[in-house]
Amino acid sequence: MGRYTEIRREAFEANIQIPALGLAIYTFGNVSAYDPDLGVFAIKPSGVPYADLKPEHMVVVDLDNAVVDGDLRPSSDTNTHSVLYRAFAGIRGITHTHSTYATAWAQACMPIPVFGTTHADHLAREVPCTEVMSDAMIRGDYETETGNQILAAFKGLSPAEVEMVLVACHGPFTWGVSAEKALYNSAVLEEIARMALLTRQVNPDAGPLKPSLIDKHYQRKHGKNAYYGQ
Numbered sequence: 001m002g003r004y005t006e007i008r009r010e011a012f013e014a015n016i017q018i019p020a021l022g023l024a025i026y027t028f029g030n031v032s033a034y035d036p037d038l039g040v041f042a043i044k045p046s047g048v049p050y051a052d053l054k055p056e057h058m059v060v061v062d063l064d065n066a067v068v069d070g071d072l073r074p075s076s077d078t079n080t081h082s083v084l085y086r087a088f089a090g091i092r093g094i095t096h097t098h099s100t101y102a103t104a105w106a107q108a109c110m111p112i113p114v115f116g117t118t119h120a121d122h123l124a125r126e127v128p129c130t131e132v133m134s135d136a137m138i139r140g141d142y143e144t145e146t147g148n149q150i151l152a153a154f155k156g157l158s159p160a161e162v163e164m165v166l167v168a169c170h171g172p173f174t175w176g177v178s179a180e181k182a183l184y185n186s187a188v189l190e191e192i193a194r195m196a197l198l199t200r201q202v203n204p205d206a207g208p209l210k211p212s213l214i215d216k217h218y219q220r221k222h223g224k225n226a227y228y229g230q
Contacts, residue, residue: 033179045072083147093179101193120217
């Protein structure tokens with residue numbers, strides 16, 4: 001077994017779930033899996049259809065964005081992934097999609113309010129949205145600056161507690177303790193975004209969930225005395 005076999009397998013298995021979960025079409029989106037001991041991550045190759053992917057196609061890249069192993073070009077979003085891996089301790093997987101409802105909120109440049117308990121089960125605050133990127137940043141290293149936009153949005157926030165973000169005008173990024181968890185968070189974010197949009201349509205004046213309910217639902221699943229699940 002090669003030294004990169006496991007992260008390639010993990011990245012591959014998460015990537016092929018993107019279209020299966022309806023989170024992207026054609027070649028949109030990507031997932032990476034990070035091994036901190038090796039200091040590298042495996043990521044989807046650029047522009048390869050999901051149906052054609054194989055584990056050996058995953059490209060292994062270091063945190064300086066240099067290809068360590070692989071014959072294909074890595075995802076164009078690779079630099080964004082490396083920014084987050086360097087900055088957010090403990091994350092082992094990152095997912096980026098163009099899922100319809102989360103992307104709609106990103107294109108509207110709006111955070112997603114906590115309207116209900118489904119949202120509160122997963123995070124105790126709104127899903128943050130970055131600022132719109134400046135022209136100078138766009139002219140620079142665009143993918144690296146995308147990562148920097150996310151870092152700026154997370155000043156004062158814990159990436160371990162808030163594992164998702166909307167990049168204004170662009171789309172969602174999520175992360176987690178594994179590539180599988182990052183993908184799970186992308187699916188959750190898409191459902192939260194869909195529910196939030198429908199809530200606004202049903203009642204344009206709907207306000208956020210009251211704090212006591214937010215705290216109850218978040219703590220029963222994530223608090224020190226959590227009792228949700230086995």
